[in-house]
Amino acid sequence: MSFIRTVILAMSLLLTSAYSDFIQTPIPPSFNKNTFQDTNEDGKMDRLSIHFLGEITETYLHEMVDSLVFDWINSHSRHQSYTVASTDLKIDSLNSRVVYFDLPDTFSIQSFLTSLHDYRYGEYAIAKLYQNNGEVFKISMKDAMPPVLKKSFLKSHRKNGNDTLSLYFSEPVSIKPECHFIVEYKNNRDSAVYDFLHAEILPSLDPSVLVLVKDSSFQSKRNLQPRDSIRILKSCVIDESKNPIETKAFHFLEGTYPFEIYTVKSASYIASNQRPQTIFSLEFLDLNAAFPNDTALGVAIDIGGPEFESMLKEEALLKHSKSVLDYQASQLKIDLKLSIFTNLGAYVASYSHSLLGSDARFNKSGTRLFLRWNHQSEAGRLVQTGVYLADIDLRLSYDGDIIYQSQKNEKHIEAWGLLRR
Secondary structure, rough: OOHHHHHHHHHHHHHHHHHHOOOOHHHHHHHHOOEEOOOOOOOOOOEEEEEOOOOHHHHHHHHHHHEEEEEEOOEEEEEEEEEEEHHHHHHHHOOOEEEEEEEEOOOOOOOOOOOOOOOOOOOOOOOEEEEEOOOOOOOOEEEEEEEEEEEEEEEEEOOOOOOOOEEEEEOOOOEEEOOOEEEEEOOOOOOOOOEEEEEEEEEEOOEEHHHHHEEOOOOOOOOOOOOEEEEOOOOOOOOOOOOOOOOOOEEOEEEEOOOOOOOOOEEEEEEEHOOOOOEEEEEEOOOOOOOOOOEEEEEEEEOOHHHHHHHHHHHHHHOOEEEEEEEEOOHHHEEEEEEEEOOOEEEEEEEEEEOOOOOOOOOOHHHHHHHHHEOOOOOOOEOOOOOEEEEEEEEEEOOOEEEHHHHHOOOOEEEEEEEOO
């Protein structure tokens, strides 16, 4: 009898040992090596890379992992949850501890979002790994996306001061101290590349904007001009996570002063201090007025003055082959429309107005035209904290011809973060 018991016990142990070979322990992700990436540096997150604490096999992915779920901001500036099946996860051929997922083009992803901490959108960039046994790993993600150049403007002072080059990036940036040049440029009809040397960087309310003042003492064979192409020197501009711009691609110098719309990404207001007033107000300010700003939300453009007139003449000649010999303010028409929506697309308020350059409120030496939104809905109620979408439609016409139209020249929908205190 004891012999039979011994045999049964031995067989039981063998079966238990054999079965245990098929039982795998879940392998957790790393705490500090998982990243969101923008592999082609186009300003859209396109890859998640998960670094595990052990080697991963195809069998492990199939038998142990159910799915990867992450939250991001979609192309409509809204939060969206994305689910990735384990069959769509790939093991890195160079490191079997790394699993990645490349987002297909069908995924709706916000453009120019290269940071995990853009407070306009609240909390996002969250990832979780779901196991087949019901266990869930919350993945600690890091930012491995370099900033990208969104647009650029050249402001020519025409011998009344040094030219300035404004660079608008997808997130707050800084320049490495060892980089004396950060911009190169070339003409689209010429392969020669030139350096742009700046003498100083002007302060900006927006940390994602660099305003470079040209060093007039630096002589180049060819000066930077509107409609040239520029690029940022490799590894010279970094974001707050120390991710450097690495791309060698050139960007078209999209705009040229003075046809530049000024706005800010965010602002705040104290509801108890807010007095009853119109939903919008159109203000005529000095050219150097610091509006909009972090307490005054809206859009502005500089109208009038010698620089404005010179540029208008150049644009009329370029776009319509018209030579404007004598600028007449009465021939300038300004059409401005601003529509505001919630980040879910619900209508909030709008404003539309047209005026002529001969309006007596304009200063002949130049005026900053500022359309202020007073944080109210169409019904006159103060709005809550949140992200609002501003659709900006600005048109400048001269003698019946459109000289500038914001919806054709640049991104005309801006996301505004508003904090109600």
